[in-house]
Amino acid sequence: MIRMDWNALDPGEREQALRRPVQLAQATTAAAVSAILDEVQRDGDDAVRACTRRFDGIALESMQVTDEEFAVAGSELTPALRAAIDEAAQRIARFHEAGMTSAYALETAPGVRCERILRAIQRVGLYVPAGSAPLPSTALMLGVPARLAGCAEVVLCTPPRRDGSADPAVLYAARRCGITRVYKAGGAQAIAAMAFGTDSIPRCDKLFGPGNAYVTEAKRQVALADDGAAIDMPAGPSEVLVIADSGANPAFVAADLLSQAEHGPDSQVILLSDDDVLIDAVSAEIDTQLDALPRADVARQALTGSRAIRVGSIAQALDISNRYAPEHLILALRDARSWLPRVQAAGSVFLGDWAPEALGDYCSGTNHVLPTSGAARFIGGLTVASFQVAITVQEVEPRGIAAIGPCAVELASAEGLHAHRQAVVLRLQAVAA
Numbered sequence: 001m002i003r004m005d006w007n008a009l010d011p012g013e014r015e016q017a018l019r020r021p022v023q024l025a026q027a028t029t030a031a032a033v034s035a036i037l038d039e040v041q042r043d044g045d046d047a048v049r050a051c052t053r054r055f056d057g058i059a060l061e062s063m064q065v066t067d068e069e070f071a072v073a074g075s076e077l078t079p080a081l082r083a084a085i086d087e088a089a090q091r092i093a094r095f096h097e098a099g100m101t102s103a104y105a106l107e108t109a110p111g112v113r114c115e116r117i118l119r120a121i122q123r124v125g126l127y128v129p130a131g132s133a134p135l136p137s138t139a140l141m142l143g144v145p146a147r148l149a150g151c152a153e154v155v156l157c158t159p160p161r162r163d164g165s166a167d168p169a170v171l172y173a174a175r176r177c178g179i180t181r182v183y184k185a186g187g188a189q190a191i192a193a194m195a196f197g198t199d200s201i202p203r204c205d206k207l208f209g210p211g212n213a214y215v216t217e218a219k220r221q222v223a224l225a226d227d228g229a230a231i232d233m234p235a236g237p238s239e240v241l242v243i244a245d246s247g248a249n250p251a252f253v254a255a256d257l258l259s260q261a262e263h264g265p266d267s268q269v270i271l272l273s274d275d276d277v278l279i280d281a282v283s284a285e286i287d288t289q290l291d292a293l294p295r296a297d298v299a300r301q302a303l304t305g306s307r308a309i310r311v312g313s314i315a316q317a318l319d320i321s322n323r324y325a326p327e328h329l330i331l332a333l334r335d336a337r338s339w340l341p342r343v344q345a346a347g348s349v350f351l352g353d354w355a356p357e358a359l360g361d362y363c364s365g366t367n368h369v370l371p372t373s374g375a376a377r378f379i380g381g382l383t384v385a386s387f388q389v390a391i392t393v394q395e396v397e398p399r400g401i402a403a404i405g406p407c408a409v410e411l412a413s414a415e416g417l418h419a420h421r422q423a424v425v426l427r428l429q430a431v432a433a
């Protein structure tokens with residue numbers, strides 16, 4: 001990690017200190033992704049298969065997972081893993097169900113009833129990453145809220161493994177959420193296929209899920225395309241920002257930083273502390289723990305872009321965190337809850353020493369599909385509402401138009417929109433007659 005002292009940096013250096021690695025590489029990724037999207041739009045399944053050969057090194061005839069593959073997948077898992085997936089699914093469902101918004105209706109004037117009703121988005125496309133490590137937990141984070149929302153058609157894409165199969169735990173988790181249409185396709189090509197449709201992969205109304213820089217950029221581009229699809233949020237390479245005080249446990253803090261660093265070389269981890277001794281101890285712990293990690297090479301690459309920043313106070317650390325808007329924020333602080341009101345922008349917050357971010361990743365119940373790249377300033381993590389559209393309804397009685405019609409007439413006149421005015425005036429006259 002790069003060590004720095006916030007109060008010794010000039011404004012330009014501070015901005016640089018909070019830049020994400022993905023932001024630095026975005027221009028090259030954007031061009032590569034744009035070419036892939038064009039290819040899939042032009043050549044459909046042939047292009048998806050060609051990209052799978054090119055980027056994943058796998059030649060696939062059929063991309064759709066068959067019933068036999070689902071059956072084999074279930075039997076490949078240990079009972080302990082099946083039980084863990086089931087347990088996590090239940091807790092995720094419980095938390096998400098509690099947060100479901102309901103329809104509502106009220107009279108805004110006598111005889112004027114306004115309502116908001118909710119409808120599930122009909123066809124949704126889910127992306128479950130599996131480039132460097134398959135993430136069955138992501139299948140739950142996407143599949144559980146999609147099921148609670150009642151989406152009629154759920155399509156899921158995930159990159160194939162070396163032998164051309166889909167990861168069995170991802171398939172088990174998908175089935176657990178009632179998902180049966182799974183395609184072995186990854187990266188930008190999978191996003192393009194779900195956004196534009198191919199002969200085998202259906203076109204979806206909205207796309208959900210995290211992924212690497214290619215997946216995230218593809219989502220951004222299809223959301224802007226005229227005939228593309230809506231997206232949930234930018235949910236790219238993982239980020240964690242830890243604010244630790246002198247009482248924090250260096251081994252815990254190091255493990256939390258490494259748990260995001262091991263996701264990918266472009267993960268970003270940041271430590272803010274007002275205590276030099278703590279920063280030294282965390283750095284030493286990172287070195288010790290790194291050696292024992294199977295994915296040490298990936299974590300090491302991520303750490304080259306990461307920062308350990310000495311701040312003047314915990315209050316200053318909170319200000320810096322709000323400016324950065326991390327995907328995950330860990331407050332390894334004494335009386336962590338008392339700092340929560342200061343948090344303005346973060347995907348998910350972990351309070352105290354006993355809430356490692358890994359619990360939120362898997363099984364506390366909250367969703368791990370969270371905004372990255374600073375998007376936490378304006379959007380939250382995935383919820384059931386992400387899979388729904390809200391439709392407003394108004395029903396007006398004659399006494400209702402008599403009550404509020406004159407207001408509309410006045411505003412229509414001011415805007416010079418005479419047909420609008422007439423639509424109300426004619427009814428006011430009919431009611432008065």
Ligand SMILES: NC(=O)c1ccc[n+]([C@@H]2O[C@H](COP(=O)([O-])OP(=O)(O)OC[C@H]3O[C@@H](n4cnc5c(N)ncnc54)[C@H](O)[C@@H]3O)[C@@H](O)[C@H]2O)c1
Nearest residue numbers: 129130131132159186187210211212235237238263369370
């Ligand atoms: N923000 C969130 O909510 C969240 C949640 C979970 C995971 N993540 C992130 O998701 C990411 C998963 O990344 P991953 O790589 O393991 O899996 P992935 O499935 O996102 O990407 C793998 C695919 O990328 C494509 N690809 C690889 N190299 C390419 C190249 N040079 N050009 C074009 N396409 C290429 C391949 O088609 C491959 O199938 C990680 O960065 C992780 O941190 C984020």
Ligand SMILES: N[C@H](CO)Cc1c[nH]c[nH+]1
Nearest residue numbers: 135137138238239361368
């Ligand atoms: N930390 C990731 C979100 O950034 C989610 C995840 C899945 N599996 C493990 N972690």
Ligand SMILES: [Zn+2]
Nearest residue numbers: 259260263361
């Ligand atoms: Zn994680």
